[in-house]
Amino acid sequence: MNNLFKFICCGSVDDGKSTLIGRLLLNTGNVKTDQLEDAKKASIKNGAKDIELGMLLDGLLDERAQQITIDVAHRFFNYKNTRYHILDCPGHEQYTKNMAIAAAEANSAVLVIDLMKGIQKQTIKHLEICGLFQIENLCVCITKCDLAKKDGYWDFGRINKLSGEIKSLLKNFNFNYEIIPVSAVENINIDKVLGKITEFKDLYISKKQDNNIIHIQDCRFHLGQRYYWGHYTSGGVPQTNRKYTLYPENIPVTIVSVTDNGLITIKENVDISRGHCIANTEVLVNDTIKHYSVWFEEPKDDLLLKHGTKTVKVLSLSNNTITLAEPIIFNNITDVKNNGFAIIIDNKTKKTIGATVFLTNENKTIETKKNGYIYWFTGLSGSGKTTLAKHLIDYFTIKPVLLDADDIRMGVNADLGYTDEDRIKNVNRIAQIAKLISSQGFNVIVTCISKNAQQRAQIKKLLGEKYVEIFVNRSLENCQKYDKKGLYKSIGLDKIIHNYEQGSTVTLEIDTNEDSEEISKLKLINQLKELKRIE
Amino acid sequence: MTKHNPIKQLELQAIDIIREVCCTNKLEDIVVFYSIGKDSSVMLRLFEKAFFPQKIPVKFMHIDTGWKFKEMYEFREKIAQKIDLIVYKHPANLNPFTDGRRYTDVMKTEALKNALDLYKFKIAFGGSRRDEEKSRAKERIISIRDKKHRWNPRAQNPEIPPLYNTFCTASTSLRVFPLSNWTELDIWEYIKMENIEVVPLYFAKERRVQKLESGMYIATENETGELKKVRFRTLGCYPLTGAIFSDAENLDDIIAELESSQYTERITRVIDYDTDGSMEIKKKEGYF
Numbered sequence: 001m002n003n004l005f006k007f008i009c010c011g012s013v014d015d016g017k018s019t020l021i022g023r024l025l026l027n028t029g030n031v032k033t034d035q036l037e038d039a040k041k042a043s044i045k046n047g048a049k050d051i052e053l054g055m056l057l058d059g060l061l062d063e064r065a066q067q068i069t070i071d072v073a074h075r076f077f078n079y080k081n082t083r084y085h086i087l088d089c090p091g092h093e094q095y096t097k098n099m100a101i102a103a104a105e106a107n108s109a110v111l112v113i114d115l116m117k118g119i120q121k122q123t124i125k126h127l128e129i130c131g132l133f134q135i136e137n138l139c140v141c142i143t144k145c146d147l148a149k150k151d152g153y154w155d156f157g158r159i160n161k162l163s164g165e166i167k168s169l170l171k172n173f174n175f176n177y178e179i180i181p182v183s184a185v186e187n188i189n190i191d192k193v194l195g196k197i198t199e200f201k202d203l204y205i206s207k208k209q210d211n212n213i214i215h216i217q218d219c220r221f222h223l224g225q226r227y228y229w230g231h232y233t234s235g236g237v238p239q240t241n242r243k244y245t246l247y248p249e250n251i252p253v254t255i256v257s258v259t260d261n262g263l264i265t266i267k268e269n270v271d272i273s274r275g276h277c278i279a280n281t282e283v284l285v286n287d288t289i290k291h292y293s294v295w296f297e298e299p300k301d302d303l304l305l306k307h308g309t310k311t312v313k314v315l316s317l318s319n320n321t322i323t324l325a326e327p328i329i330f331n332n333i334t335d336v337k338n339n340g341f342a343i344i345i346d347n348k349t350k351k352t353i354g355a356t357v358f359l360t361n362e363n364k365t366i367e368t369k370k371n372g373y374i375y376w377f378t379g380l381s382g383s384g385k386t387t388l389a390k391h392l393i394d395y396f397t398i399k400p401v402l403l404d405a406d407d408i409r410m411g412v413n414a415d416l417g418y419t420d421e422d423r424i425k426n427v428n429r430i431a432q433i434a435k436l437i438s439s440q441g442f443n444v445i446v447t448c449i450s451k452n453a454q455q456r457a458q459i460k461k462l463l464g465e466k467y468v469e470i471f472v473n474r475s476l477e478n479c480q481k482y483d484k485k486g487l488y489k490s491i492g493l494d495k496i497i498h499n500y501e502q503g504s505t506v507t508l509e510i511d512t513n514e515d516s517e518e519i520s521k522l523k524l525i526n527q528l529k530e531l532k533r534i535e
Numbered sequence: 536m537t538k539h540n541p542i543k544q545l546e547l548q549a550i551d552i553i554r555e556v557c558c559t560n561k562l563e564d565i566v567v568f569y570s571i572g573k574d575s576s577v578m579l580r581l582f583e584k585a586f587f588p589q590k591i592p593v594k595f596m597h598i599d600t601g602w603k604f605k606e607m608y609e610f611r612e613k614i615a616q617k618i619d620l621i622v623y624k625h626p627a628n629l630n631p632f633t634d635g636r637r638y639t640d641v642m643k644t645e646a647l648k649n650a651l652d653l654y655k656f657k658i659a660f661g662g663s664r665r666d667e668e669k670s671r672a673k674e675r676i677i678s679i680r681d682k683k684h685r686w687n688p689r690a691q692n693p694e695i696p697p698l699y700n701t702f703c704t705a706s707t708s709l710r711v712f713p714l715s716n717w718t719e720l721d722i723w724e725y726i727k728m729e730n731i732e733v734v735p736l737y738f739a740k741e742r743r744v745q746k747l748e749s750g751m752y753i754a755t756e757n758e759t760g761e762l763k764k765v766r767f768r769t770l771g772c773y774p775l776t777g778a779i780f781s782d783a784e785n786l787d788d789i790i791a792e793l794e795s796s797q798y799t800e801r802i803t804r805v806i807d808y809d810t811d812g813s814m815e816i817k818k819k820e821g822y823f
Contacts, residue, residue: 004541033797057672071688073672074665076718083541085716101693217551218558222588229554231697232547261584262547274558296693306698309555343698350702352692 003082005201008102008135011112012122013091016143016184020112021075021088022053023184024194030077031056053184057088071095072102079194082201089126096125100294100355103133104341108200110139110193115148115181118162119169121518128522131173132292132357134337137200138175140166141193146183154181169519172526176203211281212238213339214264215308215329219273227263228272231309234338237262238278246270247277247329248285275310277329283339287327290320290360293344297353300346305356307342314344319397322356333357371466372400372443373533374434376459378450379472380500381487382479384512384520385447388472391521392445395534400443403430405450424455431459438466453503460505468533469505470524474512507531542724546581549713551697552676553585556658556711559701562592566656568647569595569620571607572770573722574662574714576733579618580725581713596621598650600642602631602772604754610734623650631774639775644822648684651708658709666718667800670815677701678710684821719768719800720793727786737789739766739781751777768800 011017022039025031039055046052057073073088087102103109109130113123130138142162148155159181166179178196182189212235216228238244238255246253254267255278266272277283303314305324313325333340344354375392377385386404393399408430409416416422427450434444450456460467476498480488488496508527512520528534557565567582569575582591595618597611614620625646629638651659665672675694680686692700703709714722726733743760744752752765754773765778766789783789 002540004544032799034799071673071691074716075672076666076716083718098693101695104695217554220589229558231551231555233697237547261587262550263587306700341695341698343693343695343700345700345702350700350704350707352694352700355693355695 003201003205004085005082005108005204006085006087006106007108007110007197007200008087008089008099008106008130009110009112010089010099010102010126010130011091012114012117012120012126013093015091015112015114015117015120015123017088017091017112018054018057019052019184020110020141020143020182020190020193021086022056023187023190024086025056025075025077026053027187027190028077028079028194030079072098080198082198084197084201091122093122093125096122096129097294097296097355099126100129100133103129103135104355107135107204107337108137108139108197109135110141110197112141112143113162113166115142115144115159115162119165119516119519124169124518124522127169127173129294130175132333134333134340136176137203138170138177139193139196139200140170140177140179142166142179142181143184145181145188146186154183165519168515169522172522211235211279211336212244213277213279213281213283213331213336214238215310216272216274216276216278217309220263225265227265229262230264230278232262233308234281234336238264238280242280244278244280246272247279247283248327249276250285253278275308277308279329281336283329283331283336284358284360285327285329286360287324289322289324289328289330289358291322291356291358292320293322293354293356295354297346297351299344299353300348302347303353304345304347305342306345308339311345313347320359330358332360334359371464372438372441373466373468374438374444374446374463375400375468375470375533376434376450376456376463377445377447377470377472378456378506380451380474380476380479380497381449382483383472383474384510384517385472387517388470388510388520388524389445389447392524392528392534395525396443398443400445401437403434403437403444403446403448405430405446405448408433424452427452427455427459431462435463438463449497449500451497451500453501453505456503456505468507468528468531471502471506471509472512473509478513507533542721542728545717545721546584546725548696548716549581550585552699552711552713553582553660555697555699556660556677556701556709557585557593560658560703564655564657564703565593565660566621566651566654566658567593567595567660568662569597569614569618570662570770571597571603571611571614571734572662573726573733573737574664576731577714577717577722577725578660578662579614580729580731591618594619594621594654596623596650596654596656598643598646599624600631600638600646600772601628602642602774604734604736604770604773605756606734606736607770621650621654623653625649631772640820642772644817644820648821651684656708657703658711660711660713662714663712664717664719664722665715670818674712674715674818676712676715678712680708680710680821682706682708684708686818686821688815720790723786723790723793727790734770736767736770738785739764739783739788742778744778752780754778 009017009021040051043052043055075086075088077084089099089102145154148158163179170177180189180192213233214230215233216230218229220227237258240255240257244253244255256265256267258264304311305314307328307330310328315325316323331339340358342356343352344356346353377389379385413426413429416426430448434446437444510520510524599622625642627641629641631638663671675691677699679691741762742765743755744763744765745755745760746752766781766783767778783792
């Protein structure tokens with residue numbers, strides 16, 4: 001065995017993850033006869049005719065009975081001189097957090113998507129977590145291809161359609177990926193999946209990891225000699241006779257020797273104890289950190305954060321900032337993954353209740369924003385403006401002010417009718433209110449059909465560079481077809497707008513004709529981020 | 536040493552876990568379970584290396600059933616000279632031949648819990664591996680047990696190695712498994728790499744055996760037993776441990792044999808084969 005490689009396996013519940021892993025173990029010769037017999041017994045007991053591959057995995061009695069995976073399971077298989085360590089993640093929504101924990105440990109992922117069900121809410125959630133925890137390589141397996149046969153062959157029309165949807169979804173992320181349709185039951189394309197995983201392993205190994213970050217566990221004395229125990233957080237065993245920096249003091253030190261059992265000795269006579277850090281790469285030292293956290297339990301007042309070898313009290317916690325009683329030594333997760341996260345422990349129960357990812361920006365210049373942004377959602381009635389606007393509101397910690405044209409018609413604009421002239425007045429007044437609010441530093445979200453391209457150009461002029469026009473594009477036919485609120489049935493014909501004019505002032509367009517609501521929401525946030533219109 | 540030598544990586548990970556738990560807790564609260572088997576031999580070496588050049592500052596404990604192999608007791612005597620070893624035996628003195636399942640429940644599970652309470656140990660290291668059994672695939676490296684030492688799979692901490700929550704409260708105790716990510720083969724490769732001494736029963740030799748109804752062969756001290764060349768993949772109490780036919784007389788042979796074996800080591804343990812999910816039930820009751 002020459003290598004050790006970890007990857008996670010995730011995907012929505014019942015999308016065929018256990019079956020695929022069972023197949024991988026079986027094909028690589030990692031299932032022993034007695035395990036096979038056990039799984040067969042259990043399958044038949046559950047009413048199956050023959051062995052169900054998933055039965056090779058699901059261990060806990062509850063899980064077997066319910067046929068779901070609750071907890072992350074650790075599986076190993078040997079294949080061509082490498083030990084593969086699969087972090088097998090639960091697909092159920094209530095166990096998503098367990099998946100986040102697994103993603104922190106690995107750099108590659110296998111994601112399963114059921115051909116029959118397509119992209120699910122959980123699929124997107126899992127992708128977001130993979131992105132957040134800096135998963136680099138992704139192998140997407142379209143599973144259960146054997147269930148959608150046409151004249152005895154796989155239904156490639158269906159496979160290609162889903163494949164296209166996945167590609168369009170993955171545009172929002174930054175993965176090195178490949179999509180492979182598979183059938184674990186019929187044992188088709190499993191070799192391709194194995195090939196991809198092997199490729200990820202090679203990529204991981206070829207990647208240089210020169211940067212050493214060592215968190216000191218303890219200082220030990222023996223026969224007048226002082227030496228240190230350390231966590232090799234990044235870069236493995238450090239090289240000797242090299243210059244390193246001691247943090248938080250920020251002074252240079254030299255590592256003289258590292259013994260076989262990991263005892264570090266330092267040339268300089270400096271006081272080093274648990275919680276110090278020695279590194280040859282840039283690290284951050286701070287007590288106020290921007291973060292993103294996943295919670296296993298509702299956080300209470302009395303919390304501890306553990307990072308490296310340091311456990312410190314949490315003084316305050318908001319949605320995006322955490323303040324600690326003492327500074328810690330860390331990196332942004334985007335810079336050094338292994339030094340970019342922490343666990344949060346409830347000080348009373350001593351249980352781990354959360355995991356935190358560090359996202360602090362280097363330049364901490366606090367922007368003195370004069371005007372707030374105006375996110376102007378335009379498009380036909382029933383195109384999805386309000387749904388997307390509400391999603392955007394939820395994104396912010398400080399909630400933006402929502403100006404919904406329908407609401408404004410009930411009050412401020414109650415005097416206006418539906419003539420062209422009145423419609424223009426209606427939109428102009430909304431723009432004026434938005435300007436007023438924006439000028440006081442608040443973000444504003446407007447949902448308003450505003451079909452007139454020329455008028456939108458005027459609004460842009462009025463509102464200036466903070467104006468963000470979001471065109472929610474759904475055809476009239478589709479708006480009528482999916483008319484959930486019954487708008488098109490209840491409103492008089494004179495009020496229906498048929499002729500939306502596309503213009504040149506649009507900042508971004510969200511096409512809701514094809515994409516599901518979840519994908520549209522994701523695209524909105526990601527594209528706004530990309531355009532740097534939200535943080 | 537290369538960073539991608541997996542055995543070396545597994546060793547460093549295990550040493551890291553041992554050190555982290557030991558330097559964040561009171562040493563008198565900590566005990567290392569010692570079963571005389573191969574995993575225990577590896578654990579002992581890892582503890583030696585974790586603390587070298589100092590001596591191991593924590594106690595070891597053997598839960599004795601009184602029914603171990605003679606060679607195991609001899610081996611234990613030798614090891615006891617090197618480490619601070621407590622031997623605990625349950626006073627019930629049950630017998631595996633006549634007491635059946637109750638023997639295991641009392642002499643192993645009950646005994647383990649009694650010993651922890653008696654010596655007031657709050658943190659117990661064990662040599663269990665995730666590849667041993669399906670319910671263990673879900674086990675944490677640091678596993679929380681309640682006051683009565685019971686395991687609740689749903690009440691475990693999320694764990695992101697190497698960030699371990701090593702806190703132990705008044706109402707919980709911890710089990711720590713530094714060998715979680717090791718496989719049986721890793722254990723033998725490490726034994727070879729480190730030249731670790733193990734009980735001679737692991738090596739093939741002509742021994743007296745007796746065939747059970749299940750088809751399993753067990754060692755016997757009865758002179759009427761058949762003489763066969765066998766070895767043991769696991770060591771437990773002698774009527775509960777199956778022998779395998781083998782020619783593996785040294786470490787290289789054992790490694791070669793394992794690489795081609797079609798069965799897991801658990802096949803030789805009677806304790807796992809009572810009921811489906813029996814290891815999980817035993818863990819919930821307080822077993823390792």
